[in-house]
Amino acid sequence: MIKTTIGNISQQENQEVVIEGWLYNKRSSGKIQFLQLRDGTGFIQGVAVKNEVSSEVFNLCKELTQESAIRVFGIVRKDDRAPSGYELTITNLELVSLAMKYPISLKEHGIEFLMDHRHLWLRSKRQHAILKVRAAIGRYAREFLDNRGFTHIDSPIITSSAPEDSGSLFEVDYFGEKAYLAQTGQLYAEAAAMAFGSVYTFGPTFRAEKSKTRRHLNEFWMLEPEVCYLDHEGSLKLQEDLIEYIVQNVIKSCTLELKTLGRDIKELEIIKAPFPRITYDKAVEMLKENGMEIEWGEDFGAPHEIYLSEQFNGLPVFVTHYPKDCKAFYMEPDPDRPDTVKCADLLYPGFGEIIGGSERIHDLDILLQRIQEENLPMEVYDWYADLRKYGTVPHSGFGLGLERMTICITGVDHIREAIPFARTLNRITP
């Protein structure tokens, strides 16, 4: 008798094993019961035949309710009728706990109902697959950077200042003083980069925007690499290598999950560096040629980004050198085009922006001038300006949205399914 998991079941063919899990679903005839089991690592069907098990076990099968916790003993059989290729011929069954009437059936449900039951919805096949992919993305992102000698630095979540002049910060009380939940770890990453060379932060960020779209969360996870002595072009190379590494490894390790999600693998296999690059100027030109309304100097809306993202044979595209008025104060102006900055957004086909990044201003005077131009409170950026006083160097960084990356790889249509417990405009529970 071997204790095993469904994920490893192929190694136990024709052996008697025990699986500890839950009843996902059940179908029965008078003398045969099909138990759909799950244990967190996968799904498998257990078959109990009346003549081949004790009457106690067969009757217990009949009593089982959806999501009851059970310990299932059986022999692993290869079976072409099974979606995963394997079945379990049940020999014995232990009830760990009988589930009460389970609210989520396998039929259709509305999104409000499902989000109200998110704590249970996580158990369903599709949600399970999405979150396995999300975990893999985070794992490969860290692996890629760790392999390149990056140091993982945690930036604070409670901060005293607003890095960008927006009213999009969640306010918290900090011993009687106003503080805010971080909407980026970038400024801290820049400080750490000057100490460690290449760093990244990876943590939750918060935006108090009353966004109501399939692309926005009020709490989301962001990977923010920051590298000293790295210019704009070097940053783009790092970004495309990172995306390629994540996508190609997820294809390999999450085959079953992507199949569950009905994802077309071919669309993912072609995601390999280098990615095409166009300037903002060129992008505006393309949009105008397509008859879309846009004037130079305006930032792109969702329809613009989607259109641009789909013009490059299924590859993500870098849009570089935006007008400086569209972008954050800390971005390095392009000496050849001082009205633009050395930045890039990476637009994923059919989705839009998944990365935003730039070379940072490293010159103290230019930084102070930009802070002034944007009417930002100078005292807030005191320590940030310090980084330009003591051995300043050119450096670049970017932010990758974990949930957006998850959408692009899984193909799910709404970002609330790309995070375990979404925080959105109308939802803070469960």
Add this chain to the structure above:
RNA sequence: UCCUCAGUAGCUCAAUGGUGGAGCAACCGGCUGUUAACCGGUAGGUUACUGGUUCGAGUCCAGUCUGAGGAGCCA
């Protein structure tokens, strides 16, 4: 914040201004290969809330609440 739409059984949805129904889930029974199994039966309702029009309102009108889709903001 703006625009659009919706709210009826636990869930997903029907119901011309005229006796509120079905499928699934639950419960009882049947079936030895089911893949959201199937078949028969039972039970299940303050039609989101408040007010109005009407002989009569789930249905029409006004307001409120809740949610969804889209826009803006961005990762």
